[in-house]
Amino acid sequence: IQLxxxxxxLSASVGDRVTLSCxxxxxxxxxxxxxxxxLGEAPKLLIxxxxxxxxxxxxxxxxxxxGTDYTLTISSLQPEDVATYFCYQYNNGFTFGSGTKLEIK
Amino acid sequence: QVQLKESGPxxxxxxxxxxxxxxxxxxxxxSNSVSWVRQPxxxxxxxxxAIWSGGSTDYNSALKSRLSISRDTSKSQVFLxxxxxxxxxxxxxxxxxxxxxxxYVMDAWGQGASVTVSS
Numbered sequence: 001i002q003l004x005x006x007x008x009x010l011s012a013s014v015g016d017r018v019t020l021s022c023x024x025x026x027x028x029x030x031x032x033x034x035x036x037x038x039l040g041e042a043p044k045l046l047i048x049x050x051x052x053x054x055x056x057x058x059x060x061x062x063x064x065x066x067g068t069d070y071t072l073t074i075s076s077l078q079p080e081d082v083a084t085y086f087c088y089q090y091n092n093g094f095t096f097g098s099g100t101k102l103e104i105k
Numbered sequence: 106q107v108q109l110k111e112s113g114p115x116x117x118x119x120x121x122x123x124x125x126x127x128x129x130x131x132x133x134x135x136s137n138s139v140s141w142v143r144q145p146x147x148x149x150x151x152x153x154x155a156i157w158s159g160g161s162t163d164y165n166s167a168l169k170s171r172l173s174i175s176r177d178t179s180k181s182q183v184f185l186x187x188x189x190x191x192x193x194x195x196x197x198x199x200x201x202x203x204x205x206x207x208x209y210v211m212d213a214w215g216q217g218a219s220v221t222v223s224s
Binding site: 031033035042043044045048049054086088090093094095096097098099 | 140149150151152155165166199207209210211212214215216217
């Protein structure tokens with residue numbers, strides 16, 4: 001399964017509601033996770049099984065979707081959210097999307 | 106406290122074999138799985154393969170012919186060996202953990218080992 005993330009680059013203001021998209025080439029059956037990677041760091045798990053928030057992750061992060069289309073939403077963008085976000089599917093093999101780089105406007 | 110730490114050579118010559126070790130602490134390899142994920146400079150993430158808690162392995166089909174993952178549970182270590190390295194194998198190599206209901210989701214990552222393939 002190939003994952004296409006959009007946009008590749010997103011610029012938004014602090015406090016904005018931000019939506020990142022991940023589209024699969026086939027049905028993912030909700031076996032989708034989201035990772036956040038800050039510059040120079042290892043990725044961090046944010047969301048698994050489409051909408052389950054990993055322990056310790058702020059509630060401003062949420063996930064949704066079904067079938068082939070999934071979304072990560074940040075309800076109120078904070079400066080510390082600057083990072084690249086990757087989606088990851090584990091329904092059929094294991095693949096990552098190409099990432100969305102999020103910056104502050 | 107769950108920790109993973111990769112170790113190995115930072116420089117490998119083309120056509121040679123890469124050997125990396127992941128030393129884990131804070132969890133058992135017999136009840137958790139370890140996957141290797143790599144990231145070329147400035148690029149995205151690639152799942153390479155995994156050794157599951159029961160000891161079986163799975164590999165990315167694109168790497169399967171060159172890749173081997175094994176473990177020594179008594180030493181809490183997981184090993185990656187990949188042969189016939191080329192410049193495109195230059196990357197940061199991460200070892201990761203999956204556990205419990207997150208059987209296929211990596212919830213802990215090592216800091217990564219930078220590997221450069223160059224003569």
